[in-house]
Structure formats: C-alpha cells, structure tokens
Amino acid sequence: MSDDRSDGPPRRDVVQNAELALLLEVAGTPKPGNVDRHRDHADLHFDHFLAGAVGATPGLRLAAGDGPLGEAFERAVGGMSRQRGGNSQFGALLALCPLVRAASRDALTREGVRAAVAETTVEDTCSFYRAFDHVGVAVDDPPEGMSDLDVRQGSGAIPAVRERDLTLADLMAESAPGDGIAAEWTDGYPRTLRAAERIEADDGPVSERGARAFLHLLAERIDQFVATTSDAASAREATDRAQAVLDDEEDAEALAEEFVERGINPGTTADLTAAALFVALERGVEV
Amino acid sequence: MSDDRSDGPPRRDVVQNAELALLLEVAGTPKPGNVDRHRDHADLHFDHFLAGAVGATPGLRLAAGDGPLGEAFERAVGGMSRQRGGNSQFGALLALCPLVRAASRDALTREGVRAAVAETTVEDTCSFYRAFDHVGVAVDDPPEGMSDLDVRQGSGAIPAVRERDLTLADLMAESAPGDGIAAEWTDGYPRTLRAAERIEADDGPVSERGARAFLHLLAERIDQFVATTSDAASAREATDRAQAVLDDEEDAEALAEEFVERGINPGTTADLTAAALFVALERGVEV
Numbered sequence: 001m002s003d004d005r006s007d008g009p010p011r012r013d014v015v016q017n018a019e020l021a022l023l024l025e026v027a028g029t030p031k032p033g034n035v036d037r038h039r040d041h042a043d044l045h046f047d048h049f050l051a052g053a054v055g056a057t058p059g060l061r062l063a064a065g066d067g068p069l070g071e072a073f074e075r076a077v078g079g080m081s082r083q084r085g086g087n088s089q090f091g092a093l094l095a096l097c098p099l100v101r102a103a104s105r106d107a108l109t110r111e112g113v114r115a116a117v118a119e120t121t122v123e124d125t126c127s128f129y130r131a132f133d134h135v136g137v138a139v140d141d142p143p144e145g146m147s148d149l150d151v152r153q154g155s156g157a158i159p160a161v162r163e164r165d166l167t168l169a170d171l172m173a174e175s176a177p178g179d180g181i182a183a184e185w186t187d188g189y190p191r192t193l194r195a196a197e198r199i200e201a202d203d204g205p206v207s208e209r210g211a212r213a214f215l216h217l218l219a220e221r222i223d224q225f226v227a228t229t230s231d232a233a234s235a236r237e238a239t240d241r242a243q244a245v246l247d248d249e250e251d252a253e254a255l256a257e258e259f260v261e262r263g264i265n266p267g268t269t270a271d272l273t274a275a276a277l278f279v280a281l282e283r284g285v286e287v
Numbered sequence: 288m289s290d291d292r293s294d295g296p297p298r299r300d301v302v303q304n305a306e307l308a309l310l311l312e313v314a315g316t317p318k319p320g321n322v323d324r325h326r327d328h329a330d331l332h333f334d335h336f337l338a339g340a341v342g343a344t345p346g347l348r349l350a351a352g353d354g355p356l357g358e359a360f361e362r363a364v365g366g367m368s369r370q371r372g373g374n375s376q377f378g379a380l381l382a383l384c385p386l387v388r389a390a391s392r393d394a395l396t397r398e399g400v401r402a403a404v405a406e407t408t409v410e411d412t413c414s415f416y417r418a419f420d421h422v423g424v425a426v427d428d429p430p431e432g433m434s435d436l437d438v439r440q441g442s443g444a445i446p447a448v449r450e451r452d453l454t455l456a457d458l459m460a461e462s463a464p465g466d467g468i469a470a471e472w473t474d475g476y477p478r479t480l481r482a483a484e485r486i487e488a489d490d491g492p493v494s495e496r497g498a499r500a501f502l503h504l505l506a507e508r509i510d511q512f513v514a515t516t517s518d519a520a521s522a523r524e525a526t527d528r529a530q531a532v533l534d535d536e537e538d539a540e541a542l543a544e545e546f547v548e549r550g551i552n553p554g555t556t557a558d559l560t561a562a563a564l565f566v567a568l569e570r571g572v573e574v
Contacts, residue, residue: 008365009342009362010345010365010369012342012366016341016344019341020337020341023337023341024334024337027333037324037333038324038325040492045492046314046492046494047311047314047492047574050310050311050314050494050574051299051574053310054303054306054310055303057303075296078295078296078297082297083573084574134295205327205334207333207337286370286371287334287335287337287338287370287371
C-alpha cells in the first residue's frame, strides 16, 4: 500500500482526468450540433466516443511522461481510432496533449503549457502528420505557400516537414489564424483556461457544466470546424445562435435538434470544452 | 514501436475492454429502473458512472495481473468510489474481476473463470470485506448462522473470516442462492456467457445491444437487488414486466420512466450486463 492510501483510495491521476474529461465532454447535453448524451450523428454514435476515450489512454499516458509529445499524440489518435465511427476526438486529443504534459509537471498554467509547446521538435511535427494516417479529419486547404504541408497527405508530408525544419510549435503558430486549437497551442490556452474557470465557478453535474461552457465558447468565437464542414455563413450563424441561447432568446434543446439535422457540427468548440473540463478536474472540481 | 503496431494501432487490451464494458453498460438505454444514457437517479448521476469506470481501472489492471484477486477488487472499488454518487459499480466490478483474470490468461471460458475463482484465498475474502469500507452497498441480512460475516461490518468482519478460514470462493458459494453475482462466481458464469452470445449475435450500437441483453437477463431471473432495495413483489414485477417488453406487450421507455420514478432498480442485472459486454468485447465485437 502506498502512502496515498492513508486518506482513502488514491485520487485519479492526470491521465485518468484527461480520459474522464473526454467522457464528460461527450456526455454533456445539450451541445448544439454535437454528439452528446441525447444525440448521435448518422455515422458517429455516442459509443464511438466512449471507445475513443478508452483507446486514447495509452497515448495520454505518454503525454504525461517525458517522451516526445508528438509521439504521445499520434499514439493517442491511433488508440482513439480503434472504433468504427472514425474521427471522434482527434482535435480534443490535440488540445489535451500539452495540457496533460504541463499538468504532469504540476505546471498547469499559461506559462507551463507554453513551455510544453515550446519544447516540441521537428520529430513531433512528423508524428503529428503520422496521426492523420489513422483517421480521416476534416480540414481546410493549407495556408498560401504551404501546400506541401497539407495534413491530408498524412505521413506523406514528412519530407517537406524536415525540409522546412518545422517544429510542432512552428506549425501551430502558422495555423493559428484559422484553427481554434492551434491558436490555443500558440497563445497559452487563454480560452481553455477561462472556460475552466467558468466550469469551476458553475455548479451541478460536471458534464452539464461542460455543456454550458460549450455554449459560451461557441458564442465568443466562430467555430472553424463548422466553416470547414458546412460553410462560413453556418459558422457565423452557430455563434450568433449560441449567444441567443445565452440571452434566453433561443431554446438550447431545439437548437441542438436543428443543428444535428442540418449537419452543423461545432467540433472545435467541443474539443476546447474537453480541454477545459480536464483543467477543471485537475483543479479539483469534483464529479 | 512494438510488433502489434504493424497492422495499425494496438487494439484495446483486457483492462481497456473491462472499462469500456462499464461505460457501454451505463450508456445502454432503455434499461428499465437503471441510470442510463437518458435517465439519472436522484443522487446517482450518469457522470458518477463515468468517473467510477475511470477510477476503477488501476484495480482492474491488478485483476489482469498475477496478484491476489481480492486486492484487485478492493482497489477497483476504492478507485470507483472517488466520486460523489456513492456506489455506482460495486457489483459490476465483483462480476468482472474473475472474468478479467481469466481473459488475461486467454482462458475466458467457463473452465477458465472457474479456475480463477477456485484460486481465491482467505486473504481475498479479507480484501472483499475491506471493499465495503469504501462505499455503502445495499445488501440483505446475511444467511442464518453467518451474522458475524455481515458485509455491512466491512473490515470489521475480518477476524470472523479468518476464524472460519473462508476463501472468497467459499463465501460466494454460501451467498449464491440469494445473490445473482455470487451465483455466477460459483457456477462458471453461465448467465453472463449466454448474454454475451446474445450481444455477439445482435447488431447495432453495442450499448443498445447491452440494453436488450439486460431485458433478457431481467426476464429470466428475479433481480435480488430489487428485492433488497424495494421488496420481493417489486422484484417479481420487474421480471414479469421485462418479459412483457420482450413480448411486445409493454413499452420499454415507459417502463424505464416508471421504474426510475418508483425506485425499482435492477442493479444486479445491470452488473451482469456489464460482465456480458466485457466478454463480448473480448470475443471481438466491434464498437
């Protein structure tokens, strides 16, 4: 028996909190347009998210260690992909990895996460590209002058990555303007940390706090995943109508039904919600 | 990279399948009277089951190893109990431990599980009693002449356990007549293995297959947990009405609403459903 048994059973560790954050994220309802406790998509079922979270844990355990963060991410995505729904949590895992690394060093702060990001290397970028071999991910065309870095090539882009000597921090900085997760990587997770504070200050079941945080995140910024998978007008609409829910001008349940039906899926916002739930759990929010 | 990467990412291991089985069980709906994807109890929320499953994994990992099975169970229960809902999955973990041990030996058969049970010692029984210190569990009075072994004493019963030189297999055999999980331990898991076959032969999302298996399990035998927490008449009624659902004479959703409202909670049947889902996952059912 280790010492931490003296006050009862051991608490969840960093990896368990990351996994639980993924589970609480998908359970939270209503999250308009997303799979949640009450809604599935045509080809992506709640069960796929459960299997995705469980499958990702060995990779998340690497993220909590000292090895390359890119390999941890690639391993997490590989494990996540062992279910028939396809991409359930690619973006959530990308958002989580630097947070898990920082938390494993007791440095889950803006500075701690910035440090984890700053340490990434060209090899981490190669692993990041390999992760796209495991699962189809909806992404935009790459920025001007970066077509050799199109992530849709998966590991096929690795020669170009090495040629350009691009660390994962560099790549994220290039992508930050059009990608909500890359922006968090680059800026020290400001939106995630604010959403975590909201979850901490909220009350009720933690998954429901996550759903409320999701609405605030969606209302504050366009979800690029909606712009990519639907169009820019739908992305604007999603943000405006999330604000309308917060202003009590729209019903969240009705909006959730409508968005699922129309295929408007604010996936990046869900990814950041998972990240914020992780931070909140690490800060002691009790389930 | 280990060899198993050559055909893509590694598959879930035994422990991951056990955890996923717990998650798929609680997600399965409708499971009349239980917490499921669409229903909570007053003090026991879906989130508590998510945290319970995640928290149980270090104990389940011990169950997949070579150490004492009772300690693995106690550790799983201790980790499960690290949430505010109380007892979410005590019985499911008890049902899973011998199955996980057998699966870790590639012997997930009636004989393999019997062997895992037969190896238990008096020390395993002591650990079993310690597990009751972590969380309140609704149980009946002990059988005649066994009041010194009342599990409600938790570790307080350990001197009597040692005095009687009672292995965990012995204790389960004594309890089998009135306890559906102890009966599985004692008889080589016949109901669990049949339910797993049903899940394998079924189709659709695996959590929904679990919900259908639940109805069959409830229809085939009185749920002792209902008899303990409600009364014998309610337990009979639960079984009869599960059969009525199978006969298309009752609506499962309406029954689920009614049972939750009346506090009729077929918990043992849910525990066996989790066990059956684990067996089905181990046998290759894909999520």
